[in-house]
Amino acid sequence: MLSAKDNETLTRVGPGTPMGNLLRRFWMPALLESEVPTPDCDPVRLRLLCEDLVAFRDTNGRVAILDANCPHRLASLYFGRNEECGIRCVYHGWKFDADGNCVDMPSEPDETSYKDKVKIASYPTVIRGGVVWVYMGPPEFAAEPPDFEWSRLPERQRTATKRIQQNNWAQAVEGGIDSSHISFLHNKTDKQTSELTDLPRNPYHGKDRHPVFEVEESDCGLLIAARRNAGPDEYYWRVTQFLLPFYTMIPPVGQERDSSTAPYDGHAWVPIDDHTTWTWSFSANPHREYNDKEYAFRGGPNGMWGPIDENFMPVRNRENDYQIDRARQRNFNFTGIDGIPNQDAAVQESMGTIVNRQREHLGTSDRAIVNFRRLMLRLANELEAGRAPETAKNSAVYNVRSASVIAPHGVPFREAAMNLTKGADK
Ligand code: FES
Ligand SMILES: [Fe+2]
Structure with missing residues (x-):
């Protein structure tokens, strides 16, 4: 839970608000x-x-x-x-x-x-x-835009799309760093038989539904590691990057033992106002060009982040209950809603445009969310006291990747994922 005052500070982004001032220091x-x-x-x-x-x-x-x-x-x-x-x-x-x-x-x-x-x-x-x-902050503090690897890849190795989400930005970020929900919200039912899934999947999400989280601060925000069992003496680690002030990088999902050859995806949740957000989706394949099918899937309006209309409004949205299909919910997937982003939007928008965090009951799987709130509130309060966020001045710290890796018990995730979380040099 969060006090009403902290909830206000976290969520309000208009001119002159503490969080609005903080976000304005970033491109x-x-x-x-x-x-x-x-x-x-x-x-x-x-x-x-x-x-x-x-x-x-x-x-x-x-x-x-x-x-x-x-x-x-x-x-x-x-x-x-x-x-x-x-x-x-x-x-x-x-x-x-x-x-x-x-x-x-x-x-x-x-x-x-x-x-x-x-x-x-x-x-x-x-x-x-x-x-x-x-850059919407004070001109004298403008630094370089973040040096995301994807933003300097050739066109056929990266994609960027956006869609409107009808809730506050922080709520959307909290959905993005909540690695435990994928075992539920985005899962298929046991009865699913022949239909193809949207994405490659691995078996660990379904088998181990209560991952153990380790969260550490990094130069650009937070490293959020979710650990699942992957056999008698190995763990499957998913390392999500949270990058200040509203970016995430999602670990690749695949069957390989590590993500060293995989493309990766990411989001930015950019506040339109306190109640509406641009959900940006990025992807990068540092290893090769996407083929036509992959490119359309990741970057097209009817691909994995669609479908959307010409105003970037999702076709499945709050007004039509995301076209929930109860028969599919019984027999196909957990929600009865098609499309991972629509599943995310359904639950996040259903909380109210600004969720009342005083009413929550957080558990151990919510550690990343607690860390995110603490970090953002600390930085907003520090800025009010005259201390600007260091990360906003250092574009190079954004040259990182998310990662997934299978590692023996006893190997810390930092060590197992160390080389996987670095972006390519310029
Ligand atoms: S020129 Fe008169 S309102 Fe713009
Ligand atoms: Fe999700």
């Missing part, structure tokens, strides 16, 4: 590059950390992210004209460049210098790995 995925594909393309509506924004790619190819509301009389720049290196408000024609300068104010007399005094909030962006990243 965040904002858009798929394909949403702003060409110079002078259509503007895109965007909301992040409770701020309404507009994005556009200017004539020089630079992606701009500005406050959505024109500083004149607050009309939305989403309706603006993206022309000649700036966006022009359609109400009275004021025009702003990617740095937020007002470069034209045709509704005022020529001789006035008023336009030189007017600015609109603008946030720096970079494009990496097919994703537009944004």
